Amino acid sequence: QPLSLNELPAGSLGGWTDLYVEEGRALGLAEAQALLHEGKFHPGGQPILSQGIGSKPRWLHLALINPTAAPISLKLAVGTTWTDRIDTYLVHDGQPTLNWQTGDELAQAPGLSQGIGYILSPGFAPGRSDLFLRVDSTDPLIFPIELLTDEQARELQQRVHYSYGFIFGFMMALAAYNATLFFGLRKRSHLYYAVYLVSLVVLIACYTGHGFAWLWPDRPQVQRYAILVAMVIYGCCGLLFASRFLALKEHAPRVLRFVQSFAAAGLAAIAISILLDSQLAAALVAFNFAALFSVSMVLLGLLTIRNSRPSGRYFLIAAIFGMLGAGSTTLAVWGGIPFNAVTYHALEFGMVIEATLFALALSYRFNEISGSLVEINALNDQLSAEVAERKKMEEQIRQLAFHDSLTELPNRRLLLDRLEQAVAASKRKKSYAALIFLDLDNFKPLNDLHGHVVGDLLLMEAATRLQACVRETDTVARFGGDEFVVMLNDLGEDQSASFALARTVAEKILAAIAGPYRFTLAHSDETVADVEHNCTASIGVVVFTDHQGSPDDLIKWGDDAMYRAKMAGRNTIRFFGQPD
C-alpha cells in the first residue's frame, strides 16, 4: 500500500519499507526493481533499520503516492552521518527521476546534516513514486528514513544545532575551567579531566559529522577512521583521568598496570587496524574497547569505594551515568538494543550528568585537600608558637647562665669570657685596657639593719649607677656578693694616658656609688617606711696591655689593689703596681 505524501506519519518510515539484502555483487536500480517485482523484497518491519557493524548492503523500497494534482516537494532525511554510502533513486511512472549518491565515503558528502544524517530535497510529481535506497556501511548500519516538510526539517536542524551547541559549550566551559584550575593549583586531576572532556567533545564532533563537515570535508579517508580512533582515545583519556583521580599509583599499583595495559592494547589494536586499512577491524576494536571502558570505569569506582575513599563515591555515581549513557548508545549503534532518539543520545545525556558529577567529585576532593591544608596550617602555627616559646626559654637559660639574676649584669662566667677577649684585643691592637675591681664598703650592716631586701635594692641601684659611668662597649659585671668588676676597653696605646683615663672613670664610679640611696619599703602590715643609706666603695684598678697576665691574674691583682684601698680606710682607689 503506497504511503500518501499528504498524510505522512511522524518518525522514521522503516515500517513502511520493503527490504532486500544484497548477496554477492552490487546490484543496479533495474535489477532491484526486477527483484521487487519478483517479490524478493520483504517487509522492513522496524522503524529504524539497525544492522550493526560490517553488515551486507541493503536495498530499501518505499512506495509513495502524491494524491494531489500538484508536485509536492519534501525533505528526505536518511541514514546517520557515519553511513558509508547511500544511493537514492526516485522512480515515477517506471522512469528514474532522481539518482543521488552520498555517504561519508565521498568527499564533500552531499546533503550532510550534522547530528542528523543526509538530507535530500526530492520533488514528487502527482501520482505514484517509488523510492529505492541502496545502503552500504561497514560502520554500524543505522538507517532512519524520514520525509519532512521544509518547516519540519528546519525545526529539526535547529533543535539539533542548539542541543549540540549546548553540549559542546557545557563541555568546553568545564574543560576550560578545569584547565584554569590546573594552572592555578597544579593538580593534575584537573588537567586530565579537562583533556577527558575535550576528547569527549572531539568524539561527539566526529560522530555527529561536525568534524567531517567543517574540518576534513575533502578527506573521506580521515572520516573513515576518525570516529573509531576518537572512541579509543576518549576511553584512554577517561582511564587516565580515573587513574589520577583515584590515585591508583599510590593505592592500587597493580590495577594501574592493568588499566595501562588495557589502554595500550586498545591504542595498538586500532593502530594495527588502520595500518591494515581494515575498517571492519577498527570498528570492532573501537566498539569493544568502548564497552569495556564503560565497565572498567564502574569497576574502578567500586574498587575505591571498597577501599573506603569517599571521593570514590562521587566517581562511582558519575561513572555509572557515563556507563549507562555510553553503553546504551554503543549498544544501540551496534545493533544490540533498539536505536531511537533516547538510546542514540544516551551518551550525551549520560556525559552531561557524568561531567557534572565529576566536577562535583573534583570539588569534593579539593575540599578534602583544603581541609587538610587548614589542619596543616593550624599545626604549623602551633609548631611555630612552640619553636618561639622554646627559643625564648633558651634565651632565658642563656641569660641565667651568663647573667646575675638580681642585677641582670654579666656574671663571673661571662666576665671571664669578656676578659679573655679584652686581653686578646689589647694584644692585637697594642692598646691598654683596665679592670676596676670594686667592693661596697660596710654593706653587711645595711643587710643586718634593714634586711636582705634593702640590700638587694641597693645592689640593683649600684649596678645601674655603675653602668651609667661607662661606655656601652665596656663591661660591668657582678663578681659576687657586693663585688663588681668594670672592664674598660681600648684606652689607647699611651700608658700614662691610659692610667689617667682609668683613674678618671674610677673616680667617677667612686662618686656615683657614694651618692645617697633612698628606698621606700612596703611592709606586710601595709605600713610604708622610707630608708636612706649612704654607701661607698673601695676600688682597685689594674691597667694592662698585651700579655701581662691571664684573666684570673688580672682579677686577683684587681682584688689585691681593692684590698689595699680597704686597708687605706675605704672609699678610695688604689692602682695595682703603683705605690699608695
Ligand SMILES: Nc1nc2c(ncn2[C@@H]2O[C@H](COP(=O)(O)OP(=O)(O)OP(=O)(O)O)[C@@H](O)[C@H]2O)c(=O)[nH]1
Ligand atoms: N642583700 C644581699 N646581700 C648580699 C648578697 N650577696 C652577698 N651579700 C651580703 O653582702 C655582705 C658582704 O659583706 P662583706 O663585703 O664581707 O663586708 P662589708 O660589710 O661590705 O664590709 P667591707 O667589705 O669590709 O667594707 C654579706 O653580709 C653578704 O651576706 C645579695 O645578693 N644580696
